[in-house]
Amino acid sequence: MSERESMEYDVVIVGAGPAGLAAAIRLRQQAEESGQDLAVCVLEKGSEVGAHILSGAVLETRALDELIPDWKDKGAPLNTPVSDEKFMFLTGKGSMSMPIPLLPQEMHNEGNYIVSMGNVCRWMAEQAEEMGVEIYPGFAAAEVLFDEQDRVVGVATNDMGVAADGSAKAGYEPGIELRAKYTMFAEGCRGSLSGQLIDTYGLREGADPQTYGIGLKELWEVPDENHQEGLVVHTAGWPMDNKTWGGSFIYHLEDNQVYVGYVIGLDYENPHLSPFDEFQRFKTHPAVRGMLEGGKRVSYGARALNEGGLQSIPRLVFPGGMLIGCSAGFLNVPKIKGNHNAMKTGMLAAESVAEAIAEGDAGQQTLDRYPTKFEQSWVHEELHRARNFRPAAARFGMALGTVYAGFDLKVMKGKLPWTLHHKHWDHETLKPKDQMPKIEYPKPDGVVSFDKLSSVYLANVWHEEDQPVHLRLKDDSIPVSHNLEYFDAPEQRYCPANVYEIVRDDDGSNPRLQLNFTNCVHCKTCDIKDPKQNIQWVTPEGGGGPNYPNM
Incomplete structure (x- = not known):
């Protein structure tokens, strides 16, 4: 097989999601402001930018406002401001609405936008390329490159045209090495290379286990009478039991389209549980079914998401690189939002790299200035406020956990003088099949x-x-x-x-x-x-x- 070609950059970014693209844009902004020329490359494993992006999504624009203040004039695809919102507790056949003013501020959505994050990322990629960023979709970073001092010096893409038995097929092309002074890993939740780096450098030392959810999502086209553009609906309760974390989202965007989805915590105990089938069952509830009947399902997807919060974030830096966005886990669970935090951490990392290179660094530092910037940022502030929300449900159950979290956020403003911790990895929580009830799911x-x-x-x-x-x-x-x-x-x-x-x-x-x-x-x-x-x-x-x- 042929030898791999090599390309040199100042910064290589793995992943063209909100974190990676925000980092790329901020790097080029910093370069323009300082007069330096930073060569920036972004690798994306999807067939195009946005192909693998799956998020709710209601977008809080705080980071975008900082990154591209004139995003409206530049045609950012934020077309549907939130106009109304509801929160419902579901029982097997009924529902009860919770007045929004009684909910913690984290769960309010005024000023936010219902978006396709895939489309937002496509637009961000256009902005980045106009600034000189090189973006390569369809190229998966498959290997971390290290030097003799075990410092990260870039990544290599996987070989193309390899048969199932490992042999080279006709049209075989070896992977390409992309070498850089600094490499940013923005792979999203449970990134494969990010996980390798966390293990290699012991980045989880002192951090809680990360806990996750699986999010399932469908895009629907519904009749006019079922559609209310700008409406945001969340539910808790049925079909989950008190020990199982879960809840839904229903977002009415433009053109009679509705996002409907369900998130289930992957610390669930019952091995007979099927997240997909729970999602399908949820849609049959009388309070939900009426929104969808007469409509057409257009798309479907699923993606894991980080739910551990502040106490589960690993060390962010290592020799030659850093973790940004959901590779580290900056989701704010009560907000059910992480895109704004992903973007901001990408920006903070970019500023740290640009500063170091401007000072003459050739990539030899471990950039501790990035975690310092994070600790001083509004991202850290909001995650600290929300830190007890998810572990409260795991420790006390959904009912008592919700009461505890509501008191913490609504009354104490997240200032309780202690932090609850995650005690288990999600793969440790299943109970034997004979100890848990089987679940009979209705036929679709x-x-x-x-x-x-x-x-x-x-x-x-x-x-x-x-x-x-x-x-x-x-x-x-x-x-x-x-x-x-x-x-x-x-x-x-x-x-x-x-x-x-x-x-x-x-x-x-x-x-x-x-x-x-x-x-x-x-x-x-x-x-x-x-x-x-x-x-x-x-x-x-x-x-x-x-x-x-x-x-």
Whole structure:
């Protein structure tokens, strides 16, 4: 196989999401202000910028206002300001509305916009390229490059045209090395290279375990009578029980379109639970069904999200690089928002790098000025205020946890003199199958509820079939000997794309795991929730995965 080519930059950014693009733009702004010429490159594993971006999303514009103050004049796709909002507690058949003024300020949305973050990122990429940033979609960063002193000096993309058996196919092209003074990792939640760096440099020392949720989302077109442009709806309660963290969002954007989604904490206990089927069941509730009936489902997707908050953020810097955005985990859980924090941390990292390079640094420092800037920023301030919200639910249950969190945020303004901590990793929380009730999910009605395979079709997923499988099992025996034996193969249910399937011979014998890896929507749930941490998600060939339109 051919040797890899190498390209040199001042800064390489892995991931063209809100954090990575904000960092790229801020780097070029800093370069223009100081008169220095910073060469900046952004790698994006999706087929185009925005193809893999999945977020609610109601966007708080605080970071965008700082980054591009004239974003309205420049045509940013923020077309739907929030005009009204509701919060409902659901029971099996009924609902109760909570007056918005009684909720903590974090849960208010006045001044925010309902957006497609995929479209926002596409627009941000245009701004970055106009400023001289090089963006390469369809190229997945698959390897971290180190020098002799174990300092990060860049990344390499994966080889293209490799067959499933590892041989080179016709049209094989070796990966490219992109070397830099500093490398920023903006891969999003549970980034594969970010995880490697966290382990390599012990960045989690002193931090709580990260805890996650899985977010499932659909885009609908609904009749005029069901649509209220600018309406934001959130629900809690049914179909979750008191021990299981979960809730929904319903956002009415322009053109009779509605985002509907559900988030379930991945610290759930019942191995029989299926997040996808809970989402489908949620839509059958009388308070929700009426919003969707007569409409058409247009798209579907799923993505893991960080929920640990401030106490779960790892050390942000290491020799030659840094973690920004959701690679580190800056989601504000009560706000159900992280895009503004991702953008701001990208900006803070960019300012730290630009300052160091302007001082003559050739990339030899560990840029502690970045975590210092973070600790002095409004991102840290709001995460500190919200720090007890998610662990309260894990410790006390949804009912008491909500009361505790409401008192903390509404009455004490997040100033209680203690911090609750996350005690477990999500993969440690499943209980044996015989100790938990089985869940019978209703058959999809094809009107508001659907099956996994038809949903994956709407995610526009594509992977080259003849390539190495990107979902690697450390031990091939564990799916049957451990997961099936003790937990009834929970990967069949926590995966929202029917990637994992236990198949048997005609007589029911010889159970084995079948990997339908071409269905994968890159949500990372398997990498998080597998009880033995036996599944390792690595980047597939660049350009593969979902292709989300307007999500």
